Amino acid sequence: EPEVTQTPSHQVTQMGQEVILRCVPISNHLYFYWYRQILGQKVEFLVSFYNNEISEKSEIFDDQFSVERPDGSNFTLKIRSTKLEDSAMYFCASSARGVSEAFFGQGTRLTVV
Amino acid sequence: DQQVKQNSPSLSVQEGRISILNCDYTNSMFDYFLWYKKYPAEGPTFLISISSIKDKNEDGRFTVFLNKSAKHLSLHIVPSQPGDSAVYFCAASGRGSGSARQLTFGSGTQLTVLP
Numbered sequence: 001e002p003e004v005t006q007t008p009s010h011q012v013t014q015m016g017q018e019v020i021l022r023c024v025p026i027s028n029h030l031y032f033y034w035y036r037q038i039l040g041q042k043v044e045f046l047v048s049f050y051n052n053e054i055s056e057k058s059e060i061f062d063d064q065f066s067v068e069r070p071d072g073s074n075f076t077l078k079i080r081s082t083k084l085e086d087s088a089m090y091f092c093a094s095s096a097r098g099v100s101e102a103f104f105g106q107g108t109r110l111t112v113v
Numbered sequence: 114d115q116q117v118k119q120n121s122p123s124l125s126v127q128e129g130r131i132s133i134l135n136c137d138y139t140n141s142m143f144d145y146f147l148w149y150k151k152y153p154a155e156g157p158t159f160l161i162s163i164s165s166i167k168d169k170n171e172d173g174r175f176t177v178f179l180n181k182s183a184k185h186l187s188l189h190i191v192p193s194q195p196g197d198s199a200v201y202f203c204a205a206s207g208r209g210s211g212s213a214r215q216l217t218f219g220s221g222t223q224l225t226v227l228p
Binding site: 004006031033042043044048091095100102104109 | 204206216
């Protein structure tokens with residue numbers, strides 16, 4: 001069964017460092033998303049991506065964040081200068097259509113120290 | 114700003130009985146609703162969805178009911194099995210959120226099915 005895959009599963013980084021989280025969405029999907037879940041809190045929307053550009057972004061997705069689809073299969077989230085409060089599980093998701101279920105990856109646990 | 118609310122953080126049910134998980138929403142622009150199941154250290158797994166043009170959708174042991182006038186939906190699991198023990202998230206998407214339709218999640222309900 002097709003699935004969304006994310007790497008790495010766990011990333012530890014020092015505050016102020018740049019991190020890149022990687023995702024391979026399901027191959028025939030057109031919509032891509034990043035969500036995050038801080039420990040004990042809700043799953044929160046960060047950004048959606050369609051037709052090679054950002055479709056929507058939340059207030060969380062500030063100038064420190066960027067997304068890219070560099071090669072037609074990978075979908076990356078970059079955090080330029082990490083802060084302690086960026087520590088969270090980051091989930092990539094993809095969907096075939098806008099109004100449909102999104103399929104999630106297993107997540108990357110980001111720990112900023 | 115809790116647009117999607119799951120007021121019960123936990124629910125325990127005996128194996129074989131019905132589990133009913135509830136969800137309320139406030140945003141009248143929401144027109145598509147989903148339930149996800151999540152195990153620790155894994156991503157959310159899609160279970161079932163319902164469009165606002167329907168009031169019920171069934172898939173095997175899982176049935177979702179939507180009451181638009183009350184802005185309420187519920188997930189019924191019959192019969193409940195120990196493997197159903199997980200956190201269940203209600204999510205919604207709606208008009209005005211662009212073509213990509215991001216999801217707004219509730220805070221989740223931990224379901225424990227006792228053998």
